[in-house]
Amino acid sequence: MERLRAGRFCAHRASQSFGLPLSDPSPVRLPFRPKQSLGQNFLHDPNMAEKIVGTLEASADAHVVEVGAGTGVLTELLRDRHEHFTALEIDQRAVDVLRETYPDVDVRQEDVLETNWPALAAEHDGPICVISNMPYYLTSELLFALLENRSHVAEAVLTMQKQVAERLVAEPKTKAYGILSVLLQLFARPTLRYSVPPQVFKPQPDVSSAVVRITFGEADGPSDLALDDVRPFVRAAFNQRRKMLRNSLSAWVKEQNVDLPHGWNKKRAEALSPTDFGELARYLTARTDSVEGR
Incomplete structure (x- = not known):
């Protein structure tokens, strides 16, 4: 440049x-x-x-x-x-x-x-x-x-x-x-x-x-999450940023009959911190795996 x-x-x-x-x-x-x-x-x-x-x-x-x-x-x-x-x-x-x-x-x-x-x-x-x-x-x-x-x-x-x-x-x-x-x-x-x-x-x-x-370093970021563990949820949430998460994340929330913690169902993507998105990824991944494993 x-x-x-x-x-x-x-x-x-x-x-x-x-x-x-x-x-x-x-x-x-x-x-x-x-x-x-x-x-x-x-x-x-x-x-x-x-x-x-x-x-x-x-x-x-x-x-x-x-x-x-x-x-x-x-x-x-x-x-x-x-x-x-x-x-x-x-x-x-x-x-x-x-x-x-x-x-x-x-x-x-x-x-x-x-x-x-x-x-x-x-x-x-x-x-x-x-x-x-x-x-x-x-x-x-x-x-x-x-x-x-x-x-x-x-x-x-x-x-x-x-x-x-x-x-x-x-x-x-x-x-x-x-x-x-x-x-x-x-x-x-x-x-x-x-x-x-x-x-x-x-x-x-x-x-x-x-x-x-x-x-970048080992101390930066959650040790139990990879980029691809979080990216799908973040992209889905912000691609429809004006919608509540229960709707923007409907592929996980509604289709898998999963409820979000902390009242996040009624919040938009912009309300969650980066750390919150890490927790969200863990939560949805665990419950999606549980549903698919039945």
């Missing part, structure tokens, strides 16, 4: 609003033309790049994986700070530029949706740390991939659309609270760190951005 074409006044206002100085807003030359089909907006501001890389708390000997390395603005900083560093990029043009510019970096042409996360972690005998300025349309897929492989991931620093970032940390009974909120907060620890102005990308995105740091 990356952009710029603002005048000095806009850059000054952005630096005030986002708490850091932006580089001189002179025209930025990219090594190749961004592809709209790949959702490419390349980060070009060195001050913002420093801030994003500084958000990653990985130790110097940790295995850091950059997803969507692009033109290498983060790559240059990461290779100097981490001995074990891998850059993933799907665009052949970017791969060629990265390999020529940083011959000492392990650059791999790879689709993140096909990445073997356990294998990456096994290369250096430990969980990896992920950092990414990915195209916005792939954000959800990357988040779910990291959740599904959370035993192999220690932390992730991700730049994404601000609206999505706000969903990750949203509280119950708010408009932004939804599927991502519940699953991320139940199985990981997301924090919205700061906003990112459009001026630091080329071309400039039409939406605001934000950086989120997510930690």
